[in-house]
Amino acid sequence: MKLYWAPQSRALRALWLLEEIGCAYQRVTFDLRAGTHRTPEFHAVNPMEKVPALQDGAACVAESGAIFAYLIEKFPDAGLAPPLGDPLRGRFWQWLFFASANIEFAMVEARGQLKLPEVAAGWGSAEKVFNVIEEQLSTTPYIVGEKFSACDIMLATNLHFAITALKLFEPRPVFDAYLAKCRARPAFLRAVAIDSHGG
Template identity: 35%
Template sequence: MTDPNRLTLFYSPQTRATGMRVLLEELGAPYDLHVLNMKAGEQRQPAYLAINPLGKVPAIRRGDALVTEQVAITIYLADLFPGAGLAPSLDDPLRGPYLRWIAYYGSTFEPAVVDRSMQREPGPAEMSPYADYDTMLGALEAQLATGPYLLGDRFTAADVLWGIALNWTLNFGLVPKKDAFVRYAELVTARPAFRRVDLADAEMAAEHAAAVGG
C-alpha cells in the first residue's frame, strides 16, 4: 500500500530542484522522485502543467498538499521534520532571521541575479526589489562574515538553499568570488548530502542529454 504521507519531489537534474533534493537528504526524509527530462520539454506537457502551471521545478507533493517555489518548499520541509533540527522553532530567537534570509533569497537575490545574467538595467532603487546589486550582495556578505553558517554556528535549511545557490552563481560568474562567498559555498557543498546528489545529478543529466541526442 502506498504511504499517503510519503513525499514526491518533481525533479530535473542540475536545476533549482537539486537544492530541495539535498535538503530531503539532509533531513533524512523518505521521498520518491518524479523525474522530468527538461531537455525533452516534459515540464511543458499538460500532466506537469497541472502540477505547476509555470512549468518549473521543484514541486513537492505530500498527500493532498502540493507545494511549489523553493522558498516555500524549504520552509515546509524543514518544519515537517523538526527532529532533524534544520529549522529554528517558533519561539527560538533565530526563527525570525532564519525566515528573513530564506525570503531574501527569493525576493531579493534571485531577481538581482536574473537581471545581472540578462544584462538588464535594474529599475530605480526605490522600485527595485533588491535596491541595487552591490547593496544586495553587501548585506549578504556581511551576514556570512558572522559564519561559519548563515546564522552563525548553526546549520539550517537556509544554508542548503543559499550554499547551493552561491555555488552555482559563483561558477557562472554571476557573483564575485569574494572570500566569504567562496568559503561558504565550499562548506555547504562539501557535505555528504550534496556530494551524493551532485553525483546522481551528473549521471541523470547525461542520460537526459543522450535521450534527446545531446
C-alpha cells in the same frame, strides 16, 4: 512523497534538503529541454510547470521557498531551522525569503536584463544584495548564526549558480570559504551525485 525535479536546475536545492532530512521520497525526473514536464499531470501539480515541485499525498507545493517551509514544518526534528520560540527563527525566515525576493533579481540584474533605481528596486541592487550576504557571513559561520540550517542550502545553491556556474559575480574569499564548508556535507555530495548522473 514525490519530488518533481530535473538535473542541473534549481531543483538541486530541494534534492539537497530532502537528503539532509533523510526521509523517504521518490524522484520524478524531467528532461526540461525535451519538454517532458509539459504534461497535464504535472500542470496539476505546478501550473507554472517548473521544478522543483513536491507532492505529499493530497498536498502539492511548488516554489523552492514554499517547499522549504513545507518540509521544515513537516520535519521539525531534522534540526534544519531554529526551533519555535527561538529569536533566530525571525532571521531564519528572513534569509529564506531573501533568496527568492532578492538574490533571484540580483542575478537577473547582473545578466544586464534589469535595472531600476536602488530606492525603487525591491532588491536594492545586485551589489547591495551580495554585500549584505558577505557582511553576515563575515560575522557568523552560517547565514542564520552558528548552526547550519535550511537557509544555507538555499544560499549555497544560489551562490553556486551565481558565482561558480554562471560567473555573474566575482568570487569573494568569504563566499569561497562558505561554499567549501557547505559542499563538504555528505547530503550535498549525495545530491550532487544524483544530479550529475541524472537520476
